[in-house]
Amino acid sequence: MNWGLVFRAALAVVLLAFLVSPDSFAPLLQPLVKYGAPPIYHQGNLLEITLNHLWITFAATLAATIFAVGLAILVTRPFGAEFLPLSRSIANVGQTIPPVAVLALAIPLLGFGTEPILVALFLYGLLPIFENALAGLANVPRDVEEAARGMGLTPWQRLVQIELPLALPVMLTGIRIAAVISLSTATIGSTVAAKTLGEVIIAGLTTNNTAFVLQGGLIVGACAVLINDGLLALERVLAQRTGRAQRA
Amino acid sequence: MIEINGLSKVFDGSTVVDTVSLTVASGDICAVVGTSGSGKTTLLRMINRLVEPSAGSVLIDGRNTRDFAGYELRRQIGYAIQGNGLFPHRTVGQNIATVPKLLKWDRERISARVDELLTLFQLDPAQYRHRLPRELSGGEQQRVGVARALAAGPNILLMDEPFGALDPIIRGKAQTDLLAIQRRLGTTIVLVTHDMNEAIALGSRIAVMDKGHLLQYATPAEIITHPANEFVATLIGSGERPFRLLSLDIVLNHIEPGDAQGESVDAHASLRDAYAECLWSGREALPVTDKGVHIGRVTLQRLSQLAARPQ
Numbered sequence: 001m002n003w004g005l006v007f008r009a010a011l012a013v014v015l016l017a018f019l020v021s022p023d024s025f026a027p028l029l030q031p032l033v034k035y036g037a038p039p040i041y042h043q044g045n046l047l048e049i050t051l052n053h054l055w056i057t058f059a060a061t062l063a064a065t066i067f068a069v070g071l072a073i074l075v076t077r078p079f080g081a082e083f084l085p086l087s088r089s090i091a092n093v094g095q096t097i098p099p100v101a102v103l104a105l106a107i108p109l110l111g112f113g114t115e116p117i118l119v120a121l122f123l124y125g126l127l128p129i130f131e132n133a134l135a136g137l138a139n140v141p142r143d144v145e146e147a148a149r150g151m152g153l154t155p156w157q158r159l160v161q162i163e164l165p166l167a168l169p170v171m172l173t174g175i176r177i178a179a180v181i182s183l184s185t186a187t188i189g190s191t192v193a194a195k196t197l198g199e200v201i202i203a204g205l206t207t208n209n210t211a212f213v214l215q216g217g218l219i220v221g222a223c224a225v226l227i228n229d230g231l232l233a234l235e236r237v238l239a240q241r242t243g244r245a246q247r248a
Numbered sequence: 249m250i251e252i253n254g255l256s257k258v259f260d261g262s263t264v265v266d267t268v269s270l271t272v273a274s275g276d277i278c279a280v281v282g283t284s285g286s287g288k289t290t291l292l293r294m295i296n297r298l299v300e301p302s303a304g305s306v307l308i309d310g311r312n313t314r315d316f317a318g319y320e321l322r323r324q325i326g327y328a329i330q331g332n333g334l335f336p337h338r339t340v341g342q343n344i345a346t347v348p349k350l351l352k353w354d355r356e357r358i359s360a361r362v363d364e365l366l367t368l369f370q371l372d373p374a375q376y377r378h379r380l381p382r383e384l385s386g387g388e389q390q391r392v393g394v395a396r397a398l399a400a401g402p403n404i405l406l407m408d409e410p411f412g413a414l415d416p417i418i419r420g421k422a423q424t425d426l427l428a429i430q431r432r433l434g435t436t437i438v439l440v441t442h443d444m445n446e447a448i449a450l451g452s453r454i455a456v457m458d459k460g461h462l463l464q465y466a467t468p469a470e471i472i473t474h475p476a477n478e479f480v481a482t483l484i485g486s487g488e489r490p491f492r493l494l495s496l497d498i499v500l501n502h503i504e505p506g507d508a509q510g511e512s513v514d515a516h517a518s519l520r521d522a523y524a525e526c527l528w529s530g531r532e533a534l535p536v537t538d539k540g541v542h543i544g545r546v547t548l549q550r551l552s553q554l555a556a557r558p559q
Binding site: 144146148151154242 | 296318319320323324330332335336346350396397
């Protein structure tokens with residue numbers, strides 16, 4: 001019996017049940033509230049908020065993936081090698097500026113809403129994805145690369161048929177890290193009126209309602225665990241498939 | 249036929265290959281021998297333009313290799329390397345199908361070709377076609393590597409230390425198998441090795457390289473009996489010369505009528521093996537059999553004569 005798997009399946013079931021019917025869980029959270037405050041967040045639909053939160057995370061991670069992987073491919077080509085230091089700087093700056101600061105800076109340009117948090121998460125995700133993509137592409141075994149050239153694959157064919165498939169498991173590690181970071185960081189998007197689970201937590205903090213804080217935090221946490229584990233499993237399958245697990 | 253004319257390669261001001269000219273006739277196996285840094289691998293890689301020559305030209309069947317785009321040229325030439333470079337994420341069948349697929353063969357033709365090659369290399373298609381490279385032994389991987397190189401039926405096969413990663417026992421078998429397949433297909437092979445034994449065992453001609461220069465290009469017998477200079481002589485090893493000379497020929501060509509005592513030797517064994525057997529068993533002559541039938545004998549005296557430097 002795989003207890004890890006059982007735990008995750010149970011977690012997913014509980015999470016779904018809570019999102020679909022939060023009021024059924026009211027008795028559980030009731031002891032945490034005082035003075036007759038509501039135990040379940042009702043200023044918005046929890047399921048809707050969660051889906052929006054996930055969508056923001058997904059969109060930002062996808063954009064960061066496309067940009068960072070594209071950049072990593074560019075700088076590992078012979079003609080792009082000189083851009084490597086510059087690209088590293090861009091990715092590092094993205095990681096260095098705190099997302100809160102990015103939010104503050106983005107508001108005058110983009111206004112309140114979803115856009116500033118998308119920009120902040122995009123920048124925050126660049127570094128892990130870029131560095132992992134770079135490592136994955138650089139670690140394609142030399143004899144494999146040599147054989148591919150020697151058999152007459154064009155540079156494009158080598159990239160698509162050999163390098164990317166072999167680099168994919170390592171790339172995925174970076175994407176997973178970025179996705180999990182984005183998922184938790186997306187909560188601060190509520191401060192600029194993006195519809196994320198942060199609004200549940202903030203509502204709880206401002207009204208001294210521990211139940212709100214707890215349900216907001218737990219939903220984010222459960223999503224993070226499930227997404228992390230899902231991507232991790234995918235990585236393992238791919239690593240096995242590409243034979244990298246044994247070579248490494 | 250491969251004609252190499254005045255081929256040179258200069259890397260950052262140092263000449264790695266210095267005006268090398270040689271011709272490999274169709275169906276020949278040219279073994280390029282040299283120490284590391286002799287330029288032998290660079291010479292090989294200039295034939296399929298993995299390295300672009302600084303000067304000189306390569307003609308394949310009369311056509312200049314510069315007339316093709318690099319990748320087009322390479323699809324026409326088989327290429328097998330040390331460590332075989334199999335694609336770890338593709339099955340044995342997909343690996344072998346690489347070049348036919350690039351050449352846009354249709355599916356049935358590719359599938360038939362993969363099975364044909366696996367059978368040729370003594371790998372049961374049903375059993376091996378869907379395996380991943382890491383599920384194979386070193387010897388099997390090496391065979392798949394060569395099968396992949398031969399997949400599109402190239403006239404020319406370039407091999408860079410193809411047996412370098414194999415242990416000595418499998419290596420001997422791999423060499424014999426390669427010779428058998430080469431005889432059957434008539435492929436012209438250029439093979440780079442640092443191992444003089446391998447060069448003598450496989451090469452119909454041997455090219456000895458040192459510091460970018462081609463020192464000697466001749467048949468194994470010529471190289472052994474008349475090394476061009478000290479370096480070539482050292483590479484052969486003076487103490488090894490008579491034995492290397494004997495290893496070039498088989499017993500069948502030197503039998504005489506009559507019988508001898510003791511265990512017999514096969515007619516297709518090398519003279520070297522027969523000589524060793526004479527010495528080891530203390531006999532003056534060995535009976536020779538061909539497919540189990542007695543056909544004559546070979547004498548120690550004759551073998552000793554054959555081991556001597558030809559006058």
